Amino acid sequence: MKNTIAERIADFLKRFPPFDLVKKSDLLEIAKQVTITYLEKGKVIYEKDSPLQDHFYIIHKGAVVLIKGNYGSSEVIDKFDEGDVFGLRPLFAQENYAITSVTDEESILYGIPIELFRPLAAKNKNIGNYLIESFASHTENPFTKKHHLEFFSESTASVEASSNLFELQPIKYTKKIVTATPNTRIKTIAKIMDEHNIGSVIIEENDLPIGMITDKDLRKKVVTGLHTINESASKIMSSPVLCYPKNITIAQAQISMMKHQIGYLCITEDGTPNSKIVGLVSDHDIVLLQGNSPSVLMKAIQRSNNTKDLKRIRENITLLLRGYIKSNIPLTHTSKIIFELNDATIKRIIERCLEKMKEEPPVKFAWMSLGSQGRKEQLLQTDQDNAIVFENVSPDRLEDVRAYFLKLAKRVNKRLNTVGFEFCNADMMAKNPRWCLSLDEWKAQFTKWTTNTGNDEILLSSIFFDFDISYGDALLTNALAEHTLKITKNNSLFMSKLGTNALRSASPLGFFRQFLVESDGEYKDFFDIKKRGLMPLIDAARLLTLNYQIKTITNTGERFEKLAELVPENKELFLACSYSFKAILKFRTKHGLINNDDGRFIKLETMTKEEKLKLKRCFKTINNVQEYIKMRFNLGHLL
């Protein structure tokens, strides 16, 4: 009987070791017995000391972390993603699980019955060798021996850079290598390097590395006039090539590069130039593995050539954030740096998507980030909210132009989701035709919201008025910002509605000065720090900046600081608001990092007494600014 699903699973398995070594017919038999599991983020797959399951796993989608100890411990040993195999070694060793595996993202896993796989490994020498090699390659490092025994060498995906053992970890090398033959013309080599945006090409003959050409060779031997671009590669290549085995540690790789003053190492099957090339390590890769400094991350973002890299870089951004929060770096500084890195990530994704579009954009456009990223306050990874504004075009071209930008937006939105900015669940994204508009359409839209204002319009205004340009032509976003000020100036009806809205979430403290917790739903008895702590201040800042016609400042802290400057008689209040906002945001970020979520809902028991007192002081400021708004916009009678 035909089995479409099994065939497709076999196609998937074939792409990844060790299944690439399995015969097609055997693979189909395995595929027919697979169980597919969907797991949400943070679910245990197997727990330390629990008895063996009858299958091991390959990740079809998502990511899995292995943690030392039981569920709840935060010591991550290793992390796997698509195509990685895990949980196999204990099945061969017939011992209970030594570690716990947990989904780090929502994941789809294929469970593969060991009973089907074991005979294959016994029968097929290649698979057997592969397994032995994989299990063994981690034993070299005495520190990680016990745990790393579990996995394949191929799968040592991301390395926790903060760990002390970092230098002793095996290197992660690039498997997608670009090679050329010795008689390729130098001009072609340079073109290849440019096309792939890489700094080196391996020159190979029958799969063996015989030389290497790097940027430096071109500079020293060609640009200086020693050789012409029409000569063959063999004339300028550095030879022989320094080769190393797969399991070289990061420290070894670094030392070798320094010693020989080179930026690249070739990885071969047995570590000599006489065996097959399997990969390449560059100094850039090593820096990336260590990379927790903002400048390194920034460079890595700009040089990244695929979404998977960007995803890895973003994980490092989170590590950086963790470090900043831990060492109590001022939040203004922290949020600026994280904003810049997020912004660069978004820019890079748009750049790459533009390259992939068949045509140039038909007219100028700007990509606007909305909500927390628009206000430069997005520290933890939350949803993406964005929109596109493009230049005005004649009505007959309008839909064609929109179609182009919608296509672009669809790609960008999808990739942003892949790197960790999840889809907005209210569809406030540029790929939604409602939010991909020409400048005039946007102006009309904003005007409509501010003249015929109901609750929906207030909500939309509060999201869309906080926009920040992430990519494209700033003239467009400037024109829109001007327009926003124009239509709100002297528009007292709209302003008083916006004011009422800013007061909608009343004081976070109850009558007896206890924290108000959610009364139902998933987060019953949790404290919603976004709704009750951050939103009132964000709303107040937006209202007052519109009122004082302050343009292009979207950050809540900065808005209050500007207000303090403009309205000296209320300086104290506004500075207190700015301070409180940052304190609450920092608090949220800290809790988000601890719980590996967006930090929005907080269990009261997890707060220390000191934290509670500090928050209560901040909330008092919220009361004060709300009182001020009530007076200023004459809202007392409405409430």
Added chain:
Amino acid sequence: MLSFFRRNKSKNTETPKSYYPDYWERYAALFDHEPELDLQTSRFVVLDTETTGFDYNIDRVLCIGAVEIVNRQINVSNTFETYIRQERFNEKTVEIHGILKHERIVTFSEDEAIQQFLEYVGNAIIVAHHARFDMTMINEMLKRKGLPVLKNKVLDTVNLYRATRIKSNFIQYDKPYTLDEIAENYILDVSDRHTAAGDALITALIFLKTTAILSNKKKLTLSKMFNL
């Protein structure tokens, strides 16, 4: 009024037992006891049909694809994929599902397909995307054989997905979400779209995800999910 009709209908279908073939009796007997409804332990059969078109009267089922979910796991070893020989042929839909009239796939008569399907589905809860269409198509097959309609409980992934969406005035609530739209939002691989089994698998993944969201975030029990 409604209950009156329903009673009437059930009377009609209560023809003497011996009238139905054995395989139907075996199937029907499975429903003698109402099974407990539980998201973990209940058996779900997620199905999709490819048909010659959308007219319940003239169009026919060409293929039924289904996967089974027990304990929140899809067992590839127990999937269902049966192609059916049909006289009706519709050029327009061949473009969609790619099933030609004389393709070299093992095919079965409607009669055989019904038997296989009833045996496979048993008293499982049926899950499908826009379930009414697939259910009606299969029920029409049963009717042509003089059999009553399917007795299984049915869940529609469109309703499940809709219930996971936030209630917002910016989202059209009664939108008839297509499988493609949801797959795009959940970043599911759609390379097997428009094969019954491939669509069934996509639907099954959507089912697992939406029910996980509904039971965790909204604390919905399985029995509540039937009333969304």
